[in-house]
Amino acid sequence: MGSATHRxxxxxxDGVKLLDVVGPAEVFGEANRLGADYTIVLVSPTGADVTxxxxxxxxxxxxxTEPAPDTFLVAGADLYPRTPVPHDLVEATRTLAGRAGxxxxxxxxxxxxxxxxxxxxxxxxxxxxxxxxxxxxCRASRVEPDAIYL
Numbered sequence: 001m002g003s004a005t006h007r008x009x010x011x012x013x014d015g016v017k018l019l020d021v022v023g024p025a026e027v028f029g030e031a032n033r034l035g036a037d038y039t040i041v042l043v044s045p046t047g048a049d050v051t052x053x054x055x056x057x058x059x060x061x062x063x064x065t066e067p068a069p070d071t072f073l074v075a076g077a078d079l080y081p082r083t084p085v086p087h088d089l090v091e092a093t094r095t096l097a098g099r100a101g102x103x104x105x106x107x108x109x110x111x112x113x114x115x116x117x118x119x120x121x122x123x124x125x126x127x128x129x130x131x132x133x134x135x136x137x138c139r140a141s142r143v144e145p146d147a148i149y150l
Contacts, residue, residue, distance in 0.1 A: 005037045009069035009096060011112070012042050012060060013077070013089055018052040020075035020106040041066065045092035053078060064092035072100035076108030081130035085115035093118070114138035123150045 008028055012021055021042070028038040044050050047063030074093060093116040097103045105113050110126040111134060113119050119141035126134045131145030144150060 005039050006071065007067070007069045008038050008040045008071045008073065009043050009062075009066060009100070010040065010073045010075055011064070011089075011092060011096060011109075012044050012050050012058050012075055014050045015053050015077045015079045016050060016058070016075045017077055017107070018054060018056055018058075020077075020109065021052070021058065024073055024075075024106060041069070043092075043096065045088040064095045066096075068099035068101075069096065070101045072096045072103045074103075074105040074109035074112045076106050076110070076112075076127075078108070080111035080115075081108055081126075081133045085112050090116045110134055111137065114141065123147075125150050 010021055010024060025040050028040050032038055041061040042058060043062050043064055043066050044060045045064050047060060049060050050058050052058055089112060093112050097118055103118065107127050108130060110124055114134060114137055119138045122141050123144055124138065124141045125144050125147040128145050131143055135143035
């Protein structure tokens with residue numbers, strides 16, 4: 001990987017799917033065991049700890065104002081295909097994405113990226129069950145419901 005540590009910030013918030021947080025974190029952790037140098041930080045809009053969709057509390061390392069991440073990931077939740085994304089989560093997403101080297105989401109985290117306008121003019125995907133809703137909300141992007149990743 002090189003000598004510099006690669007910072008990965010995962011945005012978490014109340015109602016986040018725990019799998020969408022720990023799955024990617026485990027992948028980067030495994031890469032570290034194979035010689036990579038990733039530092040994983042969990043960030044929330046305010047820096048406060050959050051509660052996952054199954055009630056497990058998640059300790060947060062920093063607020064969205066944390067140092068610029070090399071990679072910024074938005075974890076998904078069951079909430080946002082059904083409800084609008086809150087303003088503070090949209091603003092935190094814009095802040096982090098604006099400073100990150102690369103930006104991605106896990107599953108329904110695409111709804112957060114879409115609400116922040118970050119999917120405009122891009123191809124996007126999400127869980128197949130809610131891809132139609134992402135397409136309806138993000139008309140300026142091309143939603144591909146059958147893609148596993150883009």
